[in-house]
Amino acid sequence: xxxxxxxxxxxxxxxxxxxxxxxxxxxxxxxxxxxxxxxxxxxxxxxxxxxxxxxxxxxxxxxxxxxxxxxxxxxxxxxxxxxxxxxxxxxxxxxxxxxxxxxxxxxxxxxxxxxxxxxxxxxxxxxxxxxxxxxxxxxxxxxxxxxxxxxxxxxxxxxxxxxxxxxxxxxxxxxxxxxxxxxxxxxxxxxxxxxxxxxxxxxxxxxxxxxxxxxxxxxxxxxxxxxxxxxxxxxxxxxxxxxxxxxxxxxxxxxxxxxxxxxxxxxxxxxxxxxxxxxxxxxxxxxxxxxxxxxxxxxxxxxxxxxxxxxxxxxxxxxxxxxxxxxxxxxxxxxxxxxxxxxxxxxxxxxxxxxxxxxxxxxxxxxxxxxxxxxxxxxxxxxxxxxxxxxxxxxxxxxxxxxxxxxxxxxxxxxxxxxxxxxxxxxxxxxxxxxxxxxxxxxxxxxxxxxxxxxxxxxxxxxxxxxxxxxxxxxxx
Amino acid sequence: xxxxxxxxxxxxxxxxxxxxxxxxxxxxxxxxxxxxxxxxxxxxxxxxxxxxxxxxxxxxxxxxxxxxxxxxxxxxxxxxxxxxxxxxxxxxxxxxxxxxxxxxxxxxxxxxxxxxxxxxxxxxxxxxxxxxxxxxxxxxxxxxxxxxxxxxxxxxxxxxxxxxxxxxxxxxxxxxxxxxxxxxxxxxxxxxxxxxxxxxxxxxxxxxxxxxxxxxxxxxxxxxxxxxxxxxxxxxxxxxxxxxxxxxxxxxxxxxxxxxxxxxxxxxxxxxxxxxxxxxxxxxxxxxxxxxxxxxxxxxxxxxxxxxxxxxxxxxxxxxxxxxxxxxxxxxxxxxxxxxxxxxxxxxxxxxxxxxxxxxxxxxxxxxxxxxxxxxxxxxxxxxxxxxxxxxxxxxxxxxxxxxxxxxxxxxxxxxxxxxxxxxxxxxxxxxxxxxxxxxxxxxxxxxxxxxxxxxxxxxxxxxxxxxxxxxxxxxxxxxxxx
Numbered sequence: 001x002x003x004x005x006x007x008x009x010x011x012x013x014x015x016x017x018x019x020x021x022x023x024x025x026x027x028x029x030x031x032x033x034x035x036x037x038x039x040x041x042x043x044x045x046x047x048x049x050x051x052x053x054x055x056x057x058x059x060x061x062x063x064x065x066x067x068x069x070x071x072x073x074x075x076x077x078x079x080x081x082x083x084x085x086x087x088x089x090x091x092x093x094x095x096x097x098x099x100x101x102x103x104x105x106x107x108x109x110x111x112x113x114x115x116x117x118x119x120x121x122x123x124x125x126x127x128x129x130x131x132x133x134x135x136x137x138x139x140x141x142x143x144x145x146x147x148x149x150x151x152x153x154x155x156x157x158x159x160x161x162x163x164x165x166x167x168x169x170x171x172x173x174x175x176x177x178x179x180x181x182x183x184x185x186x187x188x189x190x191x192x193x194x195x196x197x198x199x200x201x202x203x204x205x206x207x208x209x210x211x212x213x214x215x216x217x218x219x220x221x222x223x224x225x226x227x228x229x230x231x232x233x234x235x236x237x238x239x240x241x242x243x244x245x246x247x248x249x250x251x252x253x254x255x256x257x258x259x260x261x262x263x264x265x266x267x268x269x270x271x272x273x274x275x276x277x278x279x280x281x282x283x284x285x286x287x288x289x290x291x292x293x294x295x296x297x298x299x300x301x302x303x304x305x306x307x308x309x310x311x312x313x314x315x316x317x318x319x320x321x322x323x324x325x326x327x328x329x330x331x332x333x334x335x336x337x338x339x340x341x342x343x344x345x346x347x348x349x350x351x352x353x354x355x356x357x358x359x360x361x362x363x364x365x366x367x368x369x370x371x372x373x374x375x376x377x378x379x380x381x382x383x384x385x386x387x388x389x390x391x392x393x394x395x396x397x398x399x400x401x402x403x404x405x406x407x408x409x410x411x412x413x414x415x416x417x418x419x420x421x422x423x424x425x426x427x428x429x430x431x432x433x434x435x436x437x438x439x440x441x442x443x444x445x446x447x448x449x450x451x452x453x454x455x456x457x458x459x460x461x462x463x464x465x466x467x468x469x470x471x472x473x474x475x476x477x
Numbered sequence: 478x479x480x481x482x483x484x485x486x487x488x489x490x491x492x493x494x495x496x497x498x499x500x501x502x503x504x505x506x507x508x509x510x511x512x513x514x515x516x517x518x519x520x521x522x523x524x525x526x527x528x529x530x531x532x533x534x535x536x537x538x539x540x541x542x543x544x545x546x547x548x549x550x551x552x553x554x555x556x557x558x559x560x561x562x563x564x565x566x567x568x569x570x571x572x573x574x575x576x577x578x579x580x581x582x583x584x585x586x587x588x589x590x591x592x593x594x595x596x597x598x599x600x601x602x603x604x605x606x607x608x609x610x611x612x613x614x615x616x617x618x619x620x621x622x623x624x625x626x627x628x629x630x631x632x633x634x635x636x637x638x639x640x641x642x643x644x645x646x647x648x649x650x651x652x653x654x655x656x657x658x659x660x661x662x663x664x665x666x667x668x669x670x671x672x673x674x675x676x677x678x679x680x681x682x683x684x685x686x687x688x689x690x691x692x693x694x695x696x697x698x699x700x701x702x703x704x705x706x707x708x709x710x711x712x713x714x715x716x717x718x719x720x721x722x723x724x725x726x727x728x729x730x731x732x733x734x735x736x737x738x739x740x741x742x743x744x745x746x747x748x749x750x751x752x753x754x755x756x757x758x759x760x761x762x763x764x765x766x767x768x769x770x771x772x773x774x775x776x777x778x779x780x781x782x783x784x785x786x787x788x789x790x791x792x793x794x795x796x797x798x799x800x801x802x803x804x805x806x807x808x809x810x811x812x813x814x815x816x817x818x819x820x821x822x823x824x825x826x827x828x829x830x831x832x833x834x835x836x837x838x839x840x841x842x843x844x845x846x847x848x849x850x851x852x853x854x855x856x857x858x859x860x861x862x863x864x865x866x867x868x869x870x871x872x873x874x875x876x877x878x879x880x881x882x883x884x885x886x887x888x889x890x891x892x893x894x895x896x897x898x899x900x901x902x903x904x905x906x907x908x909x910x911x912x913x914x915x916x917x918x919x920x921x922x923x924x925x926x927x928x929x930x931x932x933x934x935x936x937x938x939x940x941x942x943x944x945x946x947x948x949x950x951x952x953x954x955x956x957x958x959x960x
Contacts, residue, residue, distance in 0.1 A: 169956075289956045300533070321664070326532045326930055337806045338666050387849065409849040433849035459847045464781060465836055466612035 008072060015070030018063060019133065025059035026126060028052055029095070033119050036111075046102070053099040060092045067129075076132050077194025084132055087125040094118040135189040166288045170273035175205065178272070178288070179261050183208075186243060186250055205268045223262040232258065253284045260284070297358075299331070299380045299404045304356050306330045311352035318346040325358065331380065333359040340364045344371045354378045363387040363409065372398035381405055387433070388412035393419030400425040409433040417443030424450040435459035530661065530930025535894025535959070536855035537664070538803050539657065539925065540810045542796065542838055543857075544830075545638065546683040546817035547886070549864040549879050551908060552593045552827050554887035555625045556606035559906040560866055561592030568867045572909045579632055581820060581869060582880040588867035590907065591877045594824040603898035610831035613839035614858075614889075619898040620842055620851070621891040622958060626902025626911040629862050629883045629918050634683045634818070637861035637883065642689045642811075644922055644947045651693035651938075653922065654809035656947045657929060658692075658699040660936045664806030667764035669757060671809045672802050673701040674795040678816030678833045680826035685813045694940040697750045698757070701811060704798070706790025710769040714762055725762075729755055768801050781840040785833075793837035800841055803854055817860055821870050821878035842891045851892035855928055859888025866908050885911045894928045896960045919952035927954040 032052040039045055067088055071081055098114050130138065143151070166172045183202045189195075191202040200212030208228075211217045217227040224230065231242035232255050243249060250258075261267075264275040272285065307322075307330065315322045319339030325331045332353055336342055343366040350357065357378045363385045372395045375384065381402050387409045396419045399405065405426050410419075416438035423432055424447055434444065435458055444458050551557055568588040582588070597606045600618035607615040607623075614621070631637035636646035643650040651659070658670035673690045690701025704710045716725050733752050740748040771787060771794065778797075779786060786793035792814045799810040814834060819826045838858055845851040863886025864879035871877075885904045891897065903913040916924075923933040926947060933952055937944040 283953055286953055286956055289954070323529050326530045326534070328531075329533060331533075335664065337664050385849070407849070407852070411848055431849075431852070433847070435847040435849075457847050457849065460777075460781060460843050462616065462843075464613060464840070465783065466616060468610060468612055468832070 011069040012073045013069075014066050015068070015073060018066035018070045019129075021059065021066060022063040022129070025056045025063055025095075026122060028056040028059065029119065029122055032056060033115060036115055046105075050099065050102050053095065053102060057092070057095040057099050060095050064088050064092050074199075075195050075197050077192075080128065080132055080136075080194050084125060084128040087121060087128060091118065091121045091125050094121055132194065135192065136194070138189070169285060169289050170271065172272050172288075173268075174261055174270055174272055174275060175268040178257060182250075182254055182257065186248060186254070189247075190243075208266075218262060218266045220266045221263065223259045226262050226266075229255070229259055229262055253287065256280055256284050297382050297404060297406060299358055299382055300329070302380070304330045304380070307332055307353045307356045311349070315349050315353070318342055318349070320346070320350075322350075322353065330356055331358040332356040333361070335359075335361040336363070336365045337361070340366075342366060344368055347371055347374070350374065351377065355380065357381060358404075359383040361385040362389065363411075365389060367391070369395040372396075375399065376401060379403065383407045385409040386413060390414065393422075396422040402426060402428070404428050407431040407433075410437055412436045414438060416440075417446070420444075420447045421450075423447065429454060431455045431457070433457045531932040531935055532930055534928065534930025535853070536892070536928045537853040538806070538808055538810075539654075539855045539857065539893070539929070540799050540803050540841065541653070541812065541857045542799075542834070542841075542859075543638075543641075543811065543813045544817050544834070544860040545685060545813045545815045546634065546681065546819075547637075547860040547862050547864060547881060548817040548830065549819060549823065549827060550625070550885070550887035551591075551864065551866060551879070552595055552823070553608050553611060553831075554606070554623050554889065555863075555885075555904060555908050556597040556608075557592065557866070557904075557906065557908040559592075560590050560908065563590045563907070564592050565589050565872065568907070568909070572905065572907055574910075576884060576909075577632060579881050582865070582867075585869070588865075589872045590866055591868040591872055591879070594875060594877075595828075601898060603900070605898070605900055608831075610828050611835045613836045617839050617842055617891075620846065621889045622895045622897060622899045622901060623887060623889045624859075624901045624916050624921075624958070625885070625887045625904055626913070626915050627859065627863070627886045627888050627918070627921065628911060628915055629886075631862070632881050632883050634861060634881075635686075637881075638683075638685075638689060640918055641861045643691070643693065644919065644949055648686075648688035648691070649693055650691075650945065651695045651699065651947070652690045652701060652811075653925070653947060654690060654701050654811050655692045655695050655699040656926070656936060657809045657931075659695050659938070660931050661808055661929065663808055665764070667760040668768075668802065668805055668807050669698075669702040669761070670807065671699060671701045671811070672799075672807050673703045673811045673813070674799060675703065676706075676790060676792040676795050676812070676814050678792065678814055679829040680816035681818040681820060681822075682815040683818050685815065689813070690811060694945070695938060697747060698753050701809075704769070706794070711761065711765055714758055714765060716762070725759065729759055764805075768805060769798060771797060771801075778844065781836075781844060783836045783840070786837060792833050796837040796841045800844055803845075804848065804850060819864070819878055820880060822876060823864075823878050824875055845892060853893060855893030855895065855925065856891040857888065857925070858890070860886070862886055882909075884909065890958070894960055895958060901955075901958055914955075914957060916955060916958075917951070919948045920955050922947050923952035923954045924958055928959065 032049050035045060035049050035052070067085070071085065094114070095118060098111070098118050101111050101114055127139075166177055172178065187202045190197040191200045193201065193203065196212075198212040198214070200217060201207035201210070208218060209216070211227075214227070219226045231240055232250055234241040236245075236249065260275065260278075260281045264270075277285065307324075312322050312332075315334070319336075320342065321335040321338065322332055325333050334350060334357055339346075342362075347362070347365075347367060350360075351374055354374070354377050358380050360375065360378065360381060360383070364387070367386065367389050369391065372391070375381065376398050379402075382404050384399075384402075384405060384407070388411065391410070391413050393416055396415065399408075400422050405428055407430060408423065408426075411433050412435075414437070415434065417440055420439065420443050423429060429451070430453070432447075432454055434456060439458060441458070444456055447454065448456060551560065566589065568590055573588070593608065595608045595610050597608050598615060599605065600607050600615040603619050605618040605621075605623055607618060609615075629637055629640055631640050631646050639648045640646045642652045652671075654671035654673075661670070663670035671690065675685060687703075690703070692698075692700040702711065705712060709715060716722070720728075732755065736748050736752045739745075774797065782793050782797050785791045786797045788794055792812070795812050795814075799812055802810050816826070816830050816833075842851065842856055845854050845856070863882045863884075865882045867879075869878040869880040885908065901914055902911065902916060904910065905912050926933040926936065933946060933948045933954070937946045939945075
């Protein structure tokens with residue numbers, strides 16, 4: 001029994017040489033292939049290729065044996081391992097066969113197809129081997145989004161970004177949105193379903209609580225007694241330090257985050273706001289909101305298609321600005337600041353992008369009543385500036401179905417109290433600008449009563465200057 | 478043939494070549510991203526329009542009311558009654574710690590604490606304490622966010638102002654406005670993205686220098702354009718006598734042709750920048766006179782800003798002009814108002830300075846608000862550092878001075894996504910050190926850029942072999958300031 005166990009240990013020891021040695025026959029095999037297909041065929045080169053193939057076969061078999069030894073460690077997902085193992089054995093068999101055929105000088109078609117088959121088998125084996133070591137998403141994980149688009153691969157998941165951005169941080173679940181992405185990024189490539197170094201998995205709450213071969217790794221409330229934290233804090237040269245040498249270490253902020261989470265109970269359900277925050281964690285948390293502007297409008301949760309460049313170009317020809325509101329969003333802001341002379345005729349082109357427009361700034365333009373129905377057909381409109389235009393009370397009626405409109409600027413228009421009723425019907429409305437209109441104070445009061453939630457700006461009413469105690473202004477020297 | 482080829486290549490320096498190669502690919506991508514019209518072949522739109530932010534911006538434009546010379550926080554926004562109680566007593570060493578002092582007070586053997594000469598009052602629903610010499614700003618307390626914990630690295634005006642404006646104490650980096658111009662461009666194609674207005678108060682003044690609004694290593698089209706208070710708000714903008722519009726146009730066309738030829742030969746990007754600047758100046762010839770004509774502002778607006786706003790070159794006039802520029806789509810309007818350097822005679826100087834800026838600063842915010850523009854315009858008011866809580870020179874009850882203090886000082890911001898009606902940060906009872914929520918200049922820059930939809934770590938420019946940004950290698954966005 002003891003002997004068997006010692007044998008097992010030796011197997012695993014030699015197994016660790018598999019990832020090192022295996023690259024040698026891979027390179028040699030491809031070299032043989034290159035010589036076979038691309039170099040001038042002479043009897044001399046034939047002999048050389050055969051000799052390379054013999055060595056390749058020998059190293060392949062040794063590597064495969066070592067691979068089998070490594071498999072005994074039990075750190076890999078059995079299913080993925082099976083595929084790699086049988087492909088590896090196939091490669092060895094093919095290699096033996098190919099060497100024999102080549103040596104025997106059999107016909108070209110047979111050798112060529114066997115060669116191609118072997119190299120193909122080798123490539124696939126290698127790929128599965130790589131997946132075992134680095135994780136199945138390793139190869140393309142850092143492909144930029146533009147490349148993903150071209151290849152039709154779905155966008156990188158949160159885990160691949162440096163610090164995932166969280167819109168509503170206080171409401172975020174600490175484990176799901178902060179801890180898990182971090183573990184996925186830095187830990188689970190070795191502690192996952194397929195590969196369990198130290199018999200530990202860190203990919204689900206259950207397995208995190210279960211711990212590894214030396215017992216639990218998390219001691220709730222006691223970060224410094226938790227293996228999960230202790231290992232991170234060890235000196236980088238310590239053999240128990242995690243992640244091991246060669247893998248990307250956790251940053252100080254990341255360690256602080258895990259420490260904070262364990263310290264406050266290593267809970268899997270609690271929100272950021274439910275854990276007490278301190279000076280150390282504040283800047284760490286702040287990093288999660290650096291790139292985020294809280295966009296309260298529900299519009300921003302929707303996805304719209306990119307506006308057609310040709311449509312935008314036509315709109316821009318009129319001097320209108322029509323640009324995405326940000327680099328990563330397809331919503332469009334239209335601004336007529338450089339086109340005070342546009343009228344309904346030119347604005348008609350906006351109908352092509354009506355599904356994308358969220359901000360429409362038509363202040364000081366010649367827009368008139370007929371265009372209102374076009375505006376009403378912009379379902380995602382959030383901000384509408386119609387200041388200093390000729391629009392009337394009657395025109396506002398057409399806007400009442402805009403479901404997301406939050407702000408309307410009517411400064412300098414002939415709007416009167418009568419038009420305010422239609423504004424009151426726009427449920428999503430938050431801000432109304434009515435300065436320099438015919439709206440009276442009474443009208444504003446009525447609107448205020450109908451919609452106490454509205455912020456109504458009807459112009460500055462204060463009496464300035466305000467008095468300053470004049471004695472203080474000329475103090476005695 | 479081959480010779481000619483090499484001759485041309487020789488005109489390009491190695492660094493320039495690599496810079497250009499990078500700009501050719503990266504720049505093309507950036508350009509098309511920020512200025513979609515850029516590659517559409519439409520000459521009139523070529524030089525400018527709107528950029529696209531990294532993420533949806535809260536603020537579209539900035540008006541920076543820089544109070545040059547460092548107004549005292551103790552007589553404005555950081556209410557410290559303890560200083561009045563302890564007036565005349567020495568600043569304890571435990572509070573001062575290792576803080577270095579300027580040459581002006583380093584040799585003082587006593588550091589007598591001094592409280593505010595003026596009373597403070599709580600304002601608005603927020604109950605923000607504001608000194609009585611700023612009654613108008615007090616009246617809009619619910620629209621502003623007072624930051625009481627600004628801190629800087631520099632202790633003298635020149636490096637501190639340079640740091641505040643460019644993120645570095647040495648004067649070779651682009652100013653905040655230049656970065657905004659570079660990142661976002663101008664909204665109005667007839668006006669530069671970055672404009673600068675200068676004024677001088679009645680207090681002890683400190684200079685302003687063109688390095689504060691420099692484009693640094695960025696293309697010179699991003700440099701701040703200074704408006705003067707003279708008859709010609711922008712010097713040399715108008716056509717000389719005897720030259721009509723058509724003649725001007727012909728001249729510019731010919732000149733551009735020559736410049737393009739020159740560019741083809743020497744590949745100096747500044748040649749192209751020059752052409753763009755000529756074109757901008759041409760377009761400004763009609764846009765600027767309209768803007769700078771304040772006579773058409775209605776009476777009630779003049780009454781808000783105060784009668785001084787009709788006197789060109791005053792702070793009030795500049796603030797009103799700043800509103801007009803911003804309203805017209807100028808991305809970044811920078812105002813400098815000198816006269817806050819009260820080393821002595823503070824009670825009197827501070828009151829005069831406050832009188833100059835209080836009403837019009839408050840009017841600007843109120844005016845933007847009634848126009849529906851405050852939501853997307855960020856207004857910043859403040860200086861380059863604060864002043865000491867102890868007296869410089871001889872202390873008497875109604876006359877004292879204060880030296881420079883970099884550790885903690887107050888500014889305020891309004892509009893553009895800032896949390897209105899709040900006070901951010903806390904200083905100790907003597908106002909000397911930050912005890913809660915510090916705002917370093919780098920954090921301030923990061924936050925302002927964030928409000929503009931810019932990720933401060935991503936807006937970079939490669940120069941002398943490395944990438945620079947406004948916050949260089951520091952700065953955190955402060956969510957506590959953002960609504």
